[in-house]
């Protein structure tokens with residue numbers, strides 16, 4: 001039987017979580033306002049009695065109004081009760097952007113994505129869900145005429161507790177990723193704070209920026225950072241690709257060295273979107289590659305034995321406090337608190353995206369100047 005670990009009927013804690021999710025859904029269902037009720041009054045009524053944030057109340061009420069328009073997903077939710085309100089609200093917020101003629105397709109897509117396909121599968125985290133929703137919009141509902149200036153987009157970059165920067169720009173999201181990557185590279189180049197990196201770029205210092213894209217043939221379809229490209233964006237990024245790598249070969253490549261080759265590294269980073277520990281949301285870009293079977297125990301340096309771990313979890317694993325094992329299908333089995341839990345890779349090079357074909361891979365290596 002396939003199930004998410006949160007739906008494990010034999011685990012008392014999971015059973016309680018499921019009950020809590022079900023109760024919460026029923027609770028918000030019971031508060032759904034009638035069409036002619038004033039929304040602000042309803043929010044006031046709930047806020048005064050619950051202390052919940054108004055924004056959260058509004059999002060939950062919107063979800064209750066949207067779910068009947070996604071009947072198959074709604075049935076799945078009622079059946080499994082595996083999603084909490086935060087995840088449901090993320091999904092319904094995206095559903096608002098889907099034109100009505102595509103809604104049935106979106107409904108089926110959600111059911112397919114959020115139905116377990118493994119035993120003891122880890123529930124997808126918010127960044128993975130957001131990336132999958134962006135993929136649907138990029139492919140199925142691209143803007144008819146993409147505006148040159150989109151809604152303001154805020155770039156947040158934090159090097160450590162004291163060094164961070166936040167910039168709001170009128171740029172498309174893929175352009176904002178480019179700006180953020182330039183800042184990150186300048187910080188590394190000069191070992192400076194993000195604010196100083198911005199100043200360096202303003203003063204005309206250049207830095208080498210590498211942005212990886214993945215796609216079939218020579219067409220980029222995914223920009224690192226969880227961003228699926230629309231057809232128009234694909235055409236834009238295709239012009240900027242300066243070198244290609246054949247990811248088919250990288251999947252089965254290995255090296256006798258401890259450090260992975262650049263191709264193996266790129267494949268692993270394209271296989272995941274976050275740290276592979278269930279529930280961890282650290283972006284794969286900020287993770288270190290770890291040998292699942294340790295190198296000192298004979299674990300080879302090859303794709304099936306490598307996965308991304310954030311610094312925190314890498315230390316735990318190195319200290320022997322985190323146990324995991326590679327599975328033949330590319331999943332990773334973790335044993336956490338005595339329970340098995342499977343991480344299913346969901347990056348552009350994972351098996352979930354096999355429909356792309358077999359010759360994946362392209363990456364951009366270019367110079368930018370401020």
Ligand SMILES: [Zn+2]
Pocket residue numbers: 275276277280281282309310311312313
């Ligand atoms: Zn982690």
